[in-house]
Amino acid sequence: MKISEKQSEKRRAILDASLKLFCEKCFQDTSTASISQEANVGTGTLFCYFDSKEELVNELYLECKSEFAEYIETGVWEHPTFKLQLKHIFDRTVQWYIDNPRKIKFMLQYSSSGLITKVTKERAMLRMNAVNDVVKKAMETGEATVQSLEMVCYAISAYFHQVGLYISEKDTKSIKKLQDEAFSLIWKGLN
């Protein structure tokens, strides 16, 4: 980045346009020119804010992940029990997936694209610790017993992710029922 930290409106517009276009087409079929056009800036402007197209996609990825991580963990510690804390994370996962279909599509598509660098993934990972924290705490208080903490947290996160994905594509009517059955399934497994 060449320009001061201040989040210029142009930078914001470029990121928004990128999210839209990277979802509609793949990275390689989205020219920087088309992004600039969608964002109503000159073709050179993009490169004032991002050194390369790759850096742009990495920034966008990190931003989406951070936003999601912050959303799911907000308010988690207001719940008194492990079960409620975990349910909080699950419910907010589903809710975020429903509210942000485009960001989800983008993250899903690009996380395994080879474009997101190891460094970006690590930076994103540092912010994704809600499940880990909750399970670790529950083990301390005796509310949960797991042998391989790492694997179980991974499995729970992955389960939440996949079920969130599934539910978010369903009718509003059936969501509550599906959500309860899905949580009940994994919760029973943990006991």
Next chain:
Amino acid sequence: MKISEKQSEKRRAILDASLKLFCEKCFQDTSTASISQEANVGTGTLFCYFDSKEELVNELYLECKSEFAEYIETGVWEHPTFKLQLKHIFDRTVQWYIDNPRKIKFMLQYSSSGLITKVTKERAMLRMNAVNDVVKKAMETGEATVQSLEMVCYAISAYFHQVGLYISEKDTKSIKKLQDEAFSLIWKGLN
């Protein structure tokens, strides 16, 4: 395809070379020329077997999926109970993931790349019915009760996939233990 259905050795060589190169670099950074070179055929030969680079990647994807689907369901009905049938699928999923890291990496990376067409995905889906069949049968015999069959099957498959992915990257020593804990978790959930 211009040439008879017969699986020519050249076709095989092109698919093998593609798998290797598509894993090392992304689709767009893998030139058809480099694939032809790796496969020891002329650059034109690739287009005798596949109309385009896109068709090639779709064929490769379908082949990998089919091979996996066949592997996990082989022998499943030799087990007498739902639990053993499900464990069979889970164990074979993990085993296949361990044995075919490259194919897994390829499928993971390309399934959400936007390159695999809806038609290819549907064709692949038709072959992925092991979990569905087993759960449906168990509901008939009363061994299982689920409300949303579709979602539960989806969740189980996704769980197997993610845990398989996790375990296959671990040490040989800890695999058995992790595998048992992971299966136990989801199995308890189903009861």
Next chain:
DNA sequence: TACTTTTGTGACTGATTAGTCAGTTTATTT
């Protein structure tokens, strides 16, 4: 106002590559 600095611009370029096609080699048939 006049001068300096920051920010924004878009025509242009150098490099890359999917796919073609005219021709060669190999296999099959008569």
Next chain:
DNA sequence: AAATAAACTGACTAATCAGTCACAAAAGTA
């Protein structure tokens, strides 16, 4: 052996696009 068909080849081309850079506009300063 000759003729025909099938399989294969690689030099070539037409198109694309990330990133540059010389300049313009806007904002800041004195």
